[in-house]
Amino acid sequence: MPYRSERKRGGAERPEAGPVAEMVRQFADPYAFVREFVQNSIDAGATAIVVRVERSGASVTTSVQDDGAGMDRAVIEGPLLTLFNSSKEGDSSKIGKYGVGFVSVFAVDPEVVEIDTWRDGTCHRVRLFRDHRYELERLAPRDGHGTIVSLHQTMEAARFEEHQARIEGALLRWCRYATVPMELHVSDPDRPEGSGARRIDGALGVPAPIFVETHRGGEHFVVGPSAGSERFCATPPAPEDPAWGKPTFAGFYNRGLTLFETTEPLLPGLEHVRFRVDSPHLRHTLSRDNVLRDRAFHRVVSQVRDLVTGSLRRELGSRLARAARDLAKARPPYDEEVVLSYVALLEAACAPPLVLPKDEVVLPLVAAWEGKHVAPEGKLFKRKEMFVAPLANELGRALAQVGEPVVLVPHPAIVSSLAARGPLPGPLAVEKHWVLLHELPDAEVTKADGELCLGVQKALRGAGIRVDRVALARPSTGIAAPCVLVQGDVRCVGVGVWLCRMGFVERGWAEERARGGLLLDAANEVVVAARERAREDSFVAAHLLARILLLSREDPSGKVSDSLFEASAKVIA
Template sequence: MAGPYRDSGGDEPAEAPRDAGIVGDVIAQFADAHAYLRELVQNSIDAGSPSVDVEVSYERADQRLRVAVRDRGEGMTRDIIENQLLVLFRSTKEDDRTKIGKFGIGFASVLSPNPEVVTVHSSRDGRRLTLHLYRDLSYELFDAGPATQTGTTVELEIAMPPGDVSAYRTACETALRRWCRHAMVPINFVDVRPEQKTASRIDKPLELDHVLVQVTRSTDDDQLTVVVGISGTGGHVGFFNHGLMLHESPGDLVGNGIDAKIQDSRLGHTLSRDDVRRDRHFDRAVEFAREVAQGALADAIGEKLRELAEAGDHANHFALALATSSSSVRPPHWWVPLVEPYAGKRTILVGALGRTAWAAPRSTALTKRMAADGRPVVLAPDPELGNVLARVAGCELAFVHREITAITPEPRTDADDALLAFLLEILDEVHRKPRSILLARLDGLHADALAICAADENERIVEDDNARRNPFGLFLRRTLVLSVEASAVKGARAAADPRVAASHLARAILLQYRLLDIGRSERILDIALERAGVAR
């Protein structure tokens, strides 16, 4: 259909495609049925608009939904409309790096929702033009009179029953938030209803979502900006031009387990609109993101580990440590929290712990004793932290409650002294006596034991191998530590006759060390009877 301009003389417009199959193929490339919104926002940004409004309204009387994209850009002339906008594969933006579009096919996407008509109002050079584009590819172009401002509005009129309207409104907003969420100009979604008009901002800063740590860096010329971070959910990379998303997908392009968003005005999407072009600008952008990940991000993770450890935020500290250990980033410093203060601090560098470090899930009498003994204990609520530190720092954690027993001496009464004196005599008579006997509370691995071995009465922390030693050595005798919580010791201390109590306790001790036989058992009985002045 000839527009009014066709009768006014002037230059003959370029031939626009009249083959519905060609246009249909172009439209089919847009996998997202609402991608036309991205294309129209892109055009508005390329036109230099300081903001873009996307308005959705519905006329129940004629069951028509209207989607309008309004900008205050430079507008279009008749020549641009007829020889650029309406002609496939022709664009004025190909050599302009400040523009996003390159191929001249984006406007065709307005036909993807099958509108009854697409109306374009554009003002430039003091004139306002109106274009009606129909689904059969015919169009009308009018001179709508003088204009005092510049800008363009593209409105789609779509036949739609009332029951489908709500879902379509939601789909429009979702598409905008997907494609335009980091636009460099304000993008407003305006939901017009009979009772109210609601506006919400779509654009937000270029940042990663749901990450534990992220950093932002730009090149010296500010043309390339990358945001890299770590989330623990696997790598994910997005590419943007002027804040509009070109492509995003899971993957380890920037590094194993690294999330990234890359903004560069020199990046472009492929002709099929489903990917970003792999060219030298792409390669440079990815390499810069990798450098930031291994440099600034690694430093930030190290600092965040220290901050979380000092703040006592152990859940997030562990989450970050676990995510980092599964990634390709290695911070220069690994900070871990301590169960008890060590040298006045609640954190420590893994490098200061050596190849093996003590750990515990919480504060106990054992960890307090180890701290008093000058041994730092790493706070590890989750045993997996041991695997993390082994992977990233070559430091293995040994959990104190599995390896260590703490000794806390018990004050002795006169009755205790008498009991232990008789016990030493009996042990010496039937086998060999230890160096000494100590009454104590035991915490840790052998908390439930009757007795353990210690080097001497001053030892307060005993590792498992030493605790299991025989205190009755022929050449090297050690201290026998009796647990005051053991039932045999409690019974002996409560007994009225320390001689009888000592004989029962001696049997229990020798039984634990597999030294009790019939001969020694009878000898213990004889000694008890002798001490009591009773003939057998």
């Protein structure tokens, strides 16, 4: 039996007036009571907290259990049961200051609130009723120390599902960064799939491609940019994180419990920045819906801006360079995480407020250029042209060999991020502007092929066009011309390998004076037909091919054509 009771006889009705009722109305979220209970547990020195939501028929029990210091009778009859008489006054290590938090439990209209608390071998139970009266009794001795606060309610199955979902939502909103381990256990015999345990507490962080984290005088800062976070996050964000998807986010916490979160930039320079600060010096307002805008608040916001302009900017430059090197050294098919992490960092480096100078924006290259696999944007943009390629290949390596860097662009966002900063000298898709021609290896060249090439050389010389040699070659990409002159800008980049601008490939034979070698496109249908004919008659095949090649060259007087006929007649005679 209780040895002290302040409960009225008869049915307990929820009063609409009175100091407790007025305090209950201050809580905009009725489920914020879980924050108050967790706060009390942390203040009591708990090292673990377990929240349980259990249903048995129409009876539902919601409890918060901790292994904190517990309460003796003096604390129960004083700070717990006397409104505004808080044991936390004058203790800066405690989060609560006003002694009103516990009454928030009545916002969800429980029928009975039961508190079991024990310490120093003594255990007490307090029952709080709807009419805000209470019973206090002494229980059998219990070892250790701790407190269990239980709410007893009657509700149907559908209401229970909503109730347990709102309990979980409130815990995640208010306690997701609690400084002690915390679990939520749900038990519903009618819905086994909805039962189970979930860890609530997690590490303080922000969804960002990069963040800096500092600990100063008991304060914990985590700051990162929002740009690029849709591509890649340094730590996987929780789907219920309110910072996710918001360009600007600020969160303030005391020992991991939420005081205030906003999507408004609090200072110039904090737009498109996400940050969280946990500080024992931050306090919530009396209404618990904001953080006190006092000296401590303004100091930590100013420190966040210093982190953005200082260490975050420096870290971004360093990480971007490292990610560019990792991407440049990777081999196709590229790992998606390697690509997206670089893309995300580049987007952050090209967007406010962390717009890095062009000399600090490092781009990956298809192949080493001037001895390095990466190059700063500023150096590349001083060139007249910017060539890009989606993957590392022989063509890109050949261009680097002749002094033309090729930027590795396995994702279109790389170009769009750079373009957002200003006009680009391109980008020019390397395969549309350059071509590699590989002479056919000896194993693929038949005797008839050799006779065909020699016959074409002789036929052209007979027509007054001197070429040093004729060979069969295979281009790296399709070309319209059946042959390519090996002269001028055509560069040898390996044994039998030639690099040429696509523009020269298309016009060189038709416009340039022949003074070098000639490569026949082995994939061209005319050359393919000539090779087939050469197996039967290499002379006829060579002269027919030479005549077709000459069709694309100007011959207004017919002198070249006549010379070819004369040469043919001499051979036939």
